[in-house]
Amino acid sequence: MTALLEVEALEISFGGVKALHGVGLTLATGEILALIGPNGAGKTTVFNCISGLYRPQSGQIRVAGRDILGLKPHRVAASGIARTFQNIELFRHLSTVDNLLLGRHLYLKTGLFSGMALLGPWTPAAKEEMRHREKVEEIIDFLDLQAVRSQRVGNLPYGTQKVVELGRALAMEPKVLLLDEPAAGMNLEEKHDLRIWIEDISKLFGIAILLIEHDMQFVGELADRVIALNYGECIAQGTPDEVRSHPDVLRAYLGTPSAEVKQ
Amino acid sequence: MDMKRSYYRDLRLFDTWPLGLWLVVCAALLALVPFFAGNYLMYVLGYIAINAMVALGLNVLVGYTGQISLGHAGFFAIGAYATVLLAKAGVPIPLALVAAAFIAAAFGFLLGLPALRLEGPYLAVITLGFGLTVENIFAKAEFFGGATGPSVPPFSLSLWPGFSREQNLYWLIMLCAGGTILAIRNLMRTRVGRAFVAIRDSDVAAACAGVDLTWYKTLAFAVSAAFTGVAGGLFAFHLGQVDPTTFNLMLSILFLAMVVIGGVGSILGPLLGAVTISLLNLKLKGLKLADFEQIPLAGKEIAGFISRHFMETGMANIQFIVYGGILVLIMVFEPLGLYGLWIRAKRYWRTWPL
Ligand SMILES: Nc1ncnc2c1ncn2[C@@H]1O[C@H](COP(=O)(O)OP(=O)(O)OP(=O)(O)O)[C@@H](O)[C@H]1O
Ligand SMILES: [Mg+2]
Secondary structure, three states: OOEEEEEEEEEEEEOOEEEEEEEEEEEEOOOEEEEEOOOOOOHHHHHHHHHOOOOOOEEEEEEOOEEOOOOOHHHHHHOOEEEOOOOOOOOOOOEHHHHHHHHOOOOOOOOHHHHHOOOOOOOHHHHHHHHHHHHHHHHHHHOOOHHHOOOEHHHOOHHHHHHHHHHHHHHOOOOEEEEEOOOOOOOHHHHHHHHHHHHHHHHOOOOEEEEEOOOHHHHHHHOOEEEEEEOOEEEEEEOHHHHHOOHHHHHHOOOOOOHHHHO | OOHHHHHHHOOOOOOOHHHHHHHHHHHHHHHHHHHHOOHHHHHHHHHHHHHHHHHHHHHHHHHHOOOOOOOHHHHHHHHHHHHHHHHHOOOOHHHHHHHHHHHHHHHHHHHHHHHOOOOHHHHHHHHHHHHHHHHHHHHHOHHHOHHHOOOOOOOOOOOOOOOOHHHHHHHHHHHHHHHHHHHHHHHHOOHHHHHHHHHHHOHHHHHHOOOOHHHHHHHHHHHHHHHHHHHHHHHHHHHOOOOHHHOOHHHHHHHHHHHHHHOOOOOHHHHHHHHHHHHHHHHHHOOOHHHHHOOOOOHHHHHHHHHHHOOHHHHHHHHHHHHHHHHHHHHHHOOOOHHHHHHHHHHHHHOOOO
16 A cells, blocks of 8 residues: 655754654555654654645655645645644634634635625526635534634634534545644543544544544554654654553653653 | 525625615715805715825724835825826826726835835834825926826816815715725624734735735735725825825824824724824814914913913924824824724723613
């Protein structure tokens, strides 16, 4: 099976501090790959490089064989990559529906003038909005967001906001989904739902998932493979059990609560 | 219920039918004004409507997209000059206004380019520089009529048989203002408007969802400038002259004040702001010492204080002091602007026991 997402030898430093040093990974269609590592290991930086928010000093990033390194974030999005953020980045003043509709931005066509001319249900702009609203409603049903459909997301509880963010990424119908600590701050019940959704996204929708997560139990239940980072370098990779018991990984986590790693 | 229909509910022009009815009644009343009111009322309403267009346009940039501009008097001036010069060259007035919109939009794009790299105070200074430059080019260049400005050609448009110049102009202004409200309201419910708001709330997330920040930020400047430009063109006819000194920094700040006083990020906010600032402008313009004596209780003392402590030439600025004081009071007591007041009033009436 050819890799959908290929990242090779990423190098990036911030003011002399090497944040990533030769990080590489591959993600195949239908696969769930987890990225773990202690705080400051460089996990989010990998995401930011893939999304085009950071430009690595060297390395390669390809999606379905196409080079996307150096593309602007909106072009990366158009190549089939969607993501969520560690510190929620929602459009706080918009409703859940509008947040998800923004996720449809790449598929919508309505321009400036046809938008201004939305005068009734027969106008092209209205028809398009309603058509994509259907897709959005499917996602709302899938993620059980019906109750907060028209609420401003800024006022929603933390866990719900994370789900809305996942919904917005799904609305983009991506090939690859990057999830940055999706379970952080969630209670057990929310985590349980989230795990099932991520499984479905992978199995039913066939979206490849790259997942950053500190909760090793969560990772163990979901991930096909795990890559561990420390100080910007890959220190181990393999199945969740292999990585969890890898001596370098244990050592890397010694400074931080090692209970997390051993569950 | 048919699902398609129910999705359209969220796209409707009016959220509820009583609100829709109210707006239709208001629009009808405004349209009928020329048939029963004199020139002065039409002048005042026209002035308000022109300011409202600017406030709505500026709000696209400031309220919805989260950028700032201290140079909108520049777009206002560009619209005024473009309309007048084109009309003088024989272009029909409606066409001249459309052209003014596009010319102002082009300058909006240009100004939007540096805005891509700059934020907050830096953007404020760039736009301020733009406004000052435009003002001075118009005032100094012979081609634009120099310090006295170009003469405004006769307003030759006829919208209703037997209407006077004032009546025709009033209708044109109201049509443009109504069109502005409709266009911006619709824009904000579709793809482009949503991208604007997304950029304001989280530009990183917007970009990662496929929104081209470069394009949409400059587009917001252009859209904002276009409406301001049309308003400028109408203003030239409304005043009957183009005086380059009117397009100064003070005007840019007043435009911004309309948006902020009214409450950013809504349609009603800038409208209320424009009404308030316009009326204050008209009312306070001719403020004289005698007016202070009319203040109950302490009128004599206030007037005495003013005449003792202000220079003769400083008297003209009293209006700005009163003005500034009122603006400060509004913002202190209602940080969300007049729109916040309206929201609260609505809530109050909803819970009113019937
Ligand atoms: N924009 C930036 N400017 C300067 N330094 C940065 C920047 N982004 C990341 N870094 C540095 O790069 C290193 C890796 O950060 P990163 O956010 O990728 O860590 P992480 O693995 O996601 O950690 P956490 O688990 O806390 O989220 C850190 O030392 C961080 O300070
Ligand atoms: Mg991180």
